Amino acid sequence: ESRRLWRSQFVWGDHGLAMAAEQAGLFKEAVEAYQNCAALISAGAPSSGYELKYRMMLTQCLARWSLSLPPRQASAGPSAASLKEALRCAEEAHDRHYGGGGRHFVVRMKRRLEEAYAALKKLTSK
Numbered sequence: 001e002s003r004r005l006w007r008s009q010f011v012w013g014d015h016g017l018a019m020a021a022e023q024a025g026l027f028k029e030a031v032e033a034y035q036n037c038a039a040l041i042s043a044g045a046p047s048s049g050y051e052l053k054y055r056m057m058l059t060q061c062l063a064r065w066s067l068s069l070p071p072r073q074a075s076a077g078p079s080a081a082s083l084k085e086a087l088r089c090a091e092e093a094h095d096r097h098y099g100g101g102g103r104h105f106v107v108r109m110k111r112r113l114e115e116a117y118a119a120l121k122k123l124t125s126k
């Protein structure tokens with residue numbers, strides 16, 4: 001735990017890697033980097049706005065990855081279960097930071113959740 005806490009001060013390196021990888025269309029690498037960011041910030045600043053930020057960035061990256069794939073290649077991307085898990089973790093981070101429950105999360109994050117909902121619809125309509 002202390003190693004992860006010490007490492008959390010370098011979360012910005014993973015953040016830059018995640019954003020660059022996502023921009024380059026390297027979604028698998030971007031997802032891994034965002035997962036690292038979420039784990040590190042959870043150790044260094046649990047229940048903070050930063051934790052919510054990284055959980056939402058991970059959710060959006062998974063959604064964009066799914067939406068970027070043609071139907072024949074959908075199995076090469078994230079699963080509906082992984083996207084649902086990311087959404088659940090983001091909602092829990094929101095609740096720890098702001099409170100207000102699920103409805104508050106949906107209202108507050110509506111614009112950011114649109115891609116996730118579209119991706120879930122695509123992933124579950126197979």
